[in-house]
Amino acid sequence: MATKLDKVKQEIKSRILDGTFQPNQKISSESELMKQFAVSRHTVRAAIGELVNKGWLYREQGAGTFCADRSMDSRLMSGSNQKNIAIITTFISEYIFPSIIRGAESYLSKHGYNVSLFSTNNDHSEEKRILEKILTEQFDGVIVEPTKSALSNPNISYYLNLERQQIPYIMINAYYDELEPVSITMNDEKGGYVQTEHLIQLGHTNIVGFFKTDDLQGVKRMKGFIKAHRKFGVPINPNGIVTYDSSGKAAKPVEALARLLSVEQSARPTAIVGYNDELAILMLDVFREKSISVPEDLSLVGFDDSYMGRLTEVKLTTIQHPQSKMGETAAKMIVDMIKEKNSQQRKSPEKVESVVFEPNLILRSSTASLQLKKHVTL
Amino acid sequence: MATKLDKVKQEIKSRILDGTFQPNQKISSESELMKQFAVSRHTVRAAIGELVNKGWLYREQGAGTFCADRSMDSRLMSGSNQKNIAIITTFISEYIFPSIIRGAESYLSKHGYNVSLFSTNNDHSEEKRILEKILTEQFDGVIVEPTKSALSNPNISYYLNLERQQIPYIMINAYYDELEPVSITMNDEKGGYVQTEHLIQLGHTNIVGFFKTDDLQGVKRMKGFIKAHRKFGVPINPNGIVTYDSSGKAAKPVEALARLLSVEQSARPTAIVGYNDELAILMLDVFREKSISVPEDLSLVGFDDSYMGRLTEVKLTTIQHPQSKMGETAAKMIVDMIKEKNSQQRKSPEKVESVVFEPNLILRSSTASLQLKKHVTL
DNA sequence: TCCGATTTGTTCGTATGTATG
DNA sequence: GCATACATACGAACAAATCGG
Numbered sequence: 001m002a003t004k005l006d007k008v009k010q011e012i013k014s015r016i017l018d019g020t021f022q023p024n025q026k027i028s029s030e031s032e033l034m035k036q037f038a039v040s041r042h043t044v045r046a047a048i049g050e051l052v053n054k055g056w057l058y059r060e061q062g063a064g065t066f067c068a069d070r071s072m073d074s075r076l077m078s079g080s081n082q083k084n085i086a087i088i089t090t091f092i093s094e095y096i097f098p099s100i101i102r103g104a105e106s107y108l109s110k111h112g113y114n115v116s117l118f119s120t121n122n123d124h125s126e127e128k129r130i131l132e133k134i135l136t137e138q139f140d141g142v143i144v145e146p147t148k149s150a151l152s153n154p155n156i157s158y159y160l161n162l163e164r165q166q167i168p169y170i171m172i173n174a175y176y177d178e179l180e181p182v183s184i185t186m187n188d189e190k191g192g193y194v195q196t197e198h199l200i201q202l203g204h205t206n207i208v209g210f211f212k213t214d215d216l217q218g219v220k221r222m223k224g225f226i227k228a229h230r231k232f233g234v235p236i237n238p239n240g241i242v243t244y245d246s247s248g249k250a251a252k253p254v255e256a257l258a259r260l261l262s263v264e265q266s267a268r269p270t271a272i273v274g275y276n277d278e279l280a281i282l283m284l285d286v287f288r289e290k291s292i293s294v295p296e297d298l299s300l301v302g303f304d305d306s307y308m309g310r311l312t313e314v315k316l317t318t319i320q321h322p323q324s325k326m327g328e329t330a331a332k333m334i335v336d337m338i339k340e341k342n343s344q345q346r347k348s349p350e351k352v353e354s355v356v357f358e359p360n361l362i363l364r365s366s367t368a369s370l371q372l373k374k375h376v377t378l
Numbered sequence: 379m380a381t382k383l384d385k386v387k388q389e390i391k392s393r394i395l396d397g398t399f400q401p402n403q404k405i406s407s408e409s410e411l412m413k414q415f416a417v418s419r420h421t422v423r424a425a426i427g428e429l430v431n432k433g434w435l436y437r438e439q440g441a442g443t444f445c446a447d448r449s450m451d452s453r454l455m456s457g458s459n460q461k462n463i464a465i466i467t468t469f470i471s472e473y474i475f476p477s478i479i480r481g482a483e484s485y486l487s488k489h490g491y492n493v494s495l496f497s498t499n500n501d502h503s504e505e506k507r508i509l510e511k512i513l514t515e516q517f518d519g520v521i522v523e524p525t526k527s528a529l530s531n532p533n534i535s536y537y538l539n540l541e542r543q544q545i546p547y548i549m550i551n552a553y554y555d556e557l558e559p560v561s562i563t564m565n566d567e568k569g570g571y572v573q574t575e576h577l578i579q580l581g582h583t584n585i586v587g588f589f590k591t592d593d594l595q596g597v598k599r600m601k602g603f604i605k606a607h608r609k610f611g612v613p614i615n616p617n618g619i620v621t622y623d624s625s626g627k628a629a630k631p632v633e634a635l636a637r638l639l640s641v642e643q644s645a646r647p648t649a650i651v652g653y654n655d656e657l658a659i660l661m662l663d664v665f666r667e668k669s670i671s672v673p674e675d676l677s678l679v680g681f682d683d684s685y686m687g688r689l690t691e692v693k694l695t696t697i698q699h700p701q702s703k704m705g706e707t708a709a710k711m712i713v714d715m716i717k718e719k720n721s722q723q724r725k726s727p728e729k730v731e732s733v734v735f736e737p738n739l740i741l742r743s744s745t746a747s748l749q750l751k752k753h754v755t756l
Numbered sequence: 757t758c759c760g761a762t763t764t765g766t767t768c769g770t771a772t773g774t775a776t777g
Numbered sequence: 778g779c780a781t782a783c784a785t786a787c788g789a790a791c792a793a794a795t796c797g798g
Binding site: 408409423426437438439440441442443 | 764
């Protein structure tokens with residue numbers, strides 16, 4: 001015999017199927033259904049509960065019970081309820097990446113997601129391999145740090161395919177300009193500006209900037225470097241900007257630096273803007289070799305506030321990078337985007353929007369005013 | 379907030395996952411569960427109901443509620459040719475862990491595996507949560523660094539359940555002794571011996587060892603510390619061994635050190651064996667504050683060869699840790715174990731066996747002979 | 757085969773908390 | 778602030794199936 005519960009369930013389902021309850025429309029309240037079917041609230045709730053579980057209805061406390069829109073989510077349902085997020089970064093175990101990843105991992109695992117890690121080693125073909133893998137398997141969202149973001153990217157079509165398959169993704173640190181994706185970045189131009197401004201305000205006029213220009217960060221920081229010079233009316237040296245890319249990461253800037261330092265004392269730069277702390281530390285090694293004191297002989301500003309810059313003998317003045325905060329923000333946003341996608345138009349109050357972190361200068365001991373410097377060397 | 383219903387549900391699920399409720403075995407009756415959890419029958423029934431819906435249990439009227447056998451269906455139905463490996467470590471973004479993880483990630487992704495990361499933050503309840511997740515979802519293998527490996531572990535049953543479900547796992551850095559698992563470790567006892575031997579050979583006799591004793595590494599390194607003293611006939615100071623655990627990681631050893639240094643010059647230790655580089659660096663800070671020079675006034679040996687010990691002003695003498703090599707080895711082994719399982723008896727030529735890395739002393743500038751010390755202070 | 761204890765199945769009632777409009 | 782609606786939880790009663798004796 002059919003139980004009351006079954007009857008109530010069946011009847012509600014009928015009303016959904018025959019259109020009495022339209023998608024996203026509020027259905028009768030529990031107390032009304034109690035009257036209509038002459039059953040207890042418990043029975044009504046149990047019936048509704050099962051239909052909610054099966055995806056026919058959804059409830060909102062204080063508002064009511066609503067008919068779900070089952071028009072398209074059938075394929076979404078069919079898949080496993082495993083929640084997987086992929087994180088793609090250029091590197092995973094170096095520099096500031098562990099912190100970024102930790103921030104994301106911590107938030108995601110707290111919210112029931114699995115985190116899968118991939119690193120491109122800053123190589124487009126690796127990026128391609130990983131994107132293919134992600135498209136093949138089932139991921140609910142992707143957090144990606146673009147590989148060589150300043151260069152034209154051969155894998156754009158894979159990202160477009162993510163969109164086509166309705167897999168949300170967000171980019172961190174930089175983004176591929178063509179895609180205009182949701183992103184979480186530093187204000188790198190401002191950062192480069194702040195680095196340079198700090199040195200100019202300390203009296204430096206012969207400043208050399210080193211920038212890695214195969215990613216967007218470097219290009220933007222360079223732009224800020226130039227802007228600060230313009231703003232303060234300080235002319236930029238010929239040879240005042242050194243650019244390099246990932247392949248020449250170690251060698252080229254060091255060589256360029258050696259060249260710059262080999263000229264007569266008066267023509268030497270008195271300050272250096274580094275693309276990031278990693279580069280700045282590389283330079284500290286060169287200075288140590290050449291017995292150049294920082295900051296007495298030369299000021300140096302890094303970028304990213306890496307732990308590395310705090311452990312060296314000369315603590316680096318640098319620009320703060322949110323690191324784990326960035327990871328956490330990215331995690332929060334991708335979860336929001338997944339939720340939003342799954343609730344689809346039911347109510348989409350706030351669209352997830354890109355976040356830009358503003359740079360803060362962290363003053364440590366690698367910079368000093370030019371006056372002080374002259375004082376010391378007298 | 380966790381509702382009672384959630385708690386009951388979670389606990390029943392735990393009992394399934396840790397093997398308390400075996401497949402097709404009758405679980406406790408509703409009335410029993412009511413007593414155990416001190417909740418109403420309603421709540422128990424609701425909890426069981428949901429687990430039935432999700433396929434964890436099935437009910438038979440008059441007979442009881444039974445644990446479902448999920449061994450076959452989930453794996454076969456989705457056909458998943460996805461290859462997933464879980465890596466569980468205490469931390470993921472700190473110290474030597476990024477390097478270990480990179481080694482594993484690099485190998486696994488090259489061999490077509492997805493890598494999911496989990497960190498326990500050295501907390502048993504987190505470890506439990508993660509193991510339940512891994513048992514619930516489909517992983518082909520697990521690389522795990524045990525949490526508080528020297529303490530009796532409340533989650534042993536989950537590891538046994540991994541074995542029951544034929545999911546290979548290996549332990550790195552340490553292992554739970556009861557399980558006798560395949561593991562990849564340092565020879566920590568030897569390591570502690572080598573640390574101490576080095577100092578004794580430099581002429582030190584008043585050596586203090588600091589060891590974190592809630593994990594196996596610490597206990598074994600301490601054993602090596604003692605053994606070296608015996609071997610060379612050097613008596614161990616009273617107060618010559620300081621133990622601490624993760625909760626008192628920052629405070630306790632620093633306080634103990636301060637006490638040790640507050641006595642008269644002649645009674646002070648001349649050398650310190652540190653549990654790891656992290657601790658050693660903490661101590662360097664103390665020495666800096668107290669204007670104690672390393673190694674002139676005091677020698678210090680670390681362990682693990684962390685990058686941190688290379689960036690400080692005094693480069694640490696330390697014991698090499700394979701780091702990324704360990705990760706790679708772990709990855710290789712788990713892949714082998716999965717292959718072996720899948721080929722099952724077809725030919726099982728070599729069983730995968732535990733690996734122990736032998737310690738090497740890395741000589742840097744934080745240790746010096748006692749003679750030299752006297753020389754300098756004269 | 758029947759009995760009685762046990763166990764799950766169905767249903768109703770009630771109370772209190774919390775979110776919404 | 779108030780009514781409405783859903784969320785959580787406890788208690789009670791009776792029905793139906795199972796199982797050992």
